[in-house]
Amino acid sequence: MRVTTRWLAVGASITLFCCFGIAQETARETMALNSIVENLEKAQAGLRPQVSYQVIREYRLFGTNNSSTDSDVVAEVDFRPPTTEDYRIQKSSGSSRGQQVVRRVLDHEVEAASNGKQASRAINRDNYDFNYIGEEILGGQTCYLLGLKPKRREKDLVSGQVWVDKHSFFARQIEGELAKTPSWWLRKVHVKLTFADLNGTWMQTSMEAVADVRIVGPQTLTSSVLDYRSAGEVASTRASVRSLNRKQ
Secondary structure, X not given: XXXXXXXXXXXXXXXXXXXXXXXXXXXXXXXXXXXXXXXXXXXXXXXXXXXXXXXXXXXXXXXXXXXXXXXEEEEEEEEEOOOEEEXXXXXXXXXXXXHHHHHHHXXXXXXXXXXXXXXXXXXXXXXXXXXXXXXXXXOOEEEEEEEEEEOOOOOOOEEEEEEEEOOOOOEEEEEEEEOOOOOOOEXXXXXXXXXXXXXXXXXXXXXXXEEEEOOOEXXXXXXXXXXXXXXXXXXXXXXXXXXXXXXX
């Protein structure tokens, strides 16, 4: 009887120490997660550009089960901090539907900028609950991989994952489904957004959105940055164009 009691006591002690070890590990992960998110928020706060710039983006729209491009649209997008953004379509080929979709996307960007709604889409604790998944190598850089759970059903929030650069704490990639689809016609939208440094400005450099469209089926919209221009370069280019037009 004493032996049985002693072994029961030993077993209870082992269980207690195991639970204590698990609790310590969970506490460490929670502390690490909080630290990562805090640094991510600080990094984002420091990303707001102070000077104007322009990017040239190429958008491609692919139809259902079709590897060829249905539409190809090139747009120049002007950013004038803190709240002004506008755009101009440079050229468009293929189906007119592509230009319509691109205009809707860019109109939404312009509206969000003018209304100061950037904070509503930020990767922070006001918009998301986070969980720590682990570490991964992305583009040769070690990243923290965090799960994203939106706190609200909004079309600018993503239910999925974010890859956070381990050294700079900048978000390098976001992937998942939109928490709310922009239209009744879309059953769901899976997005993949990638970010990088362009001439000292950390920005979104590419996007892939795969939409499950009612009746029509899957549609894919991609975008990539073709060029980045500072305010001085933009002014110089426009001056050259005006001079050329006057001569003509």
